[in-house]
Amino acid sequence: MNTLILASTSAYRKQLLERFGLPFEVARPETDETPLPDETPDALAIRLAIAKARAIADHKPNALVIGSDQVACIGNEIFGKPGTIERAHAQLRRxxxxxxxxxxxxxxxxxxxxxxxxxxxxxxxxxxTLTTDEIERYVAAELPLDCAGSAKSEGLGITLLDALSGDDPTALIGLPLIALSRMLRNEGIALP
Structure with missing residues (x-):
């Protein structure tokens, strides 16, 4: 079997991939995440996922490299990782x-x-609809500074939501395991 490598240092993605019970390595991809001019949020997410995987695959023979990226948006307005408490507050207000x-x-x-x-x-x-006090309490409690959109749905951030819908509950955490399991099976990896 090829070496399985997660091209991410995200603790969230690592925890999700561990659910498969497969041995894997973690590598930090050096990837410029700056959006291209007029790039849509969905195109940005796909481009970055591929770029992260390629950054590692180009230097690792006998490997299956997994890259992932998440972009939150309202229309074409993109919300990345806030990085600071102030930016987290601003994102959640928006x-x-x-x-x-x-x-x-x-x-x-x-x-x-x-x-x-x-x-x-x-x-x-x-x-x-969130109050200023709710936003401040949430950010102080969970410090979601490394999450696109400033909310951790797998934690206290679920209280900020009215509803969510999608094909894969793990996608919102950062690594869509249903799609990933299909891709790995396509590469001959037995997942039950």
Whole structure:
């Protein structure tokens, strides 16, 4: 079996991939995440997932490399990882009462054959109307500074939402396991 490599240092993606019970390595991809001019949020997510996988696959023979990226948006307005408490507050104020799409892309590259598989799994999220106090309490409690859109649905962030819908509940956390399991099976990996 080829070495399985997760091209991400995200603790969330690592925890999700561990659900498969397969041995894997983690590698940090060096990828410029700047959107291209006029690039749509979904195209950005796919491009970055592939670029992250390729950044590792180009240097690792006998590997299946997994790349993933998530872009939150309202229309074409993109919300990345806030990085600071102030930006998290601003993102959540903007998303308050809004419908937000979280585009989560996953890619698998076989470094031996060069085969690239990729797909996009959108999750539609309706944020409830949030007060300033609720936003401040949430950010202080969970510090979601490394999450696109400033909300961790797998934690306390679920309380910020009115509804969500999508094809894969793990996509919103950052790695769509249903799509990924299909890609890995296509590469001959037995998942039950």
């Amino acid at each position: 998303m308050s009462g809004q419908d937000v799409i979280f585009h989560t892309a996953v890619a698998v590259i076989n470094s031996d054959t060069g085969k690239v598989q990729s797909t996009l799994v959108p999750t539609h999220v309706r944020f409830r």
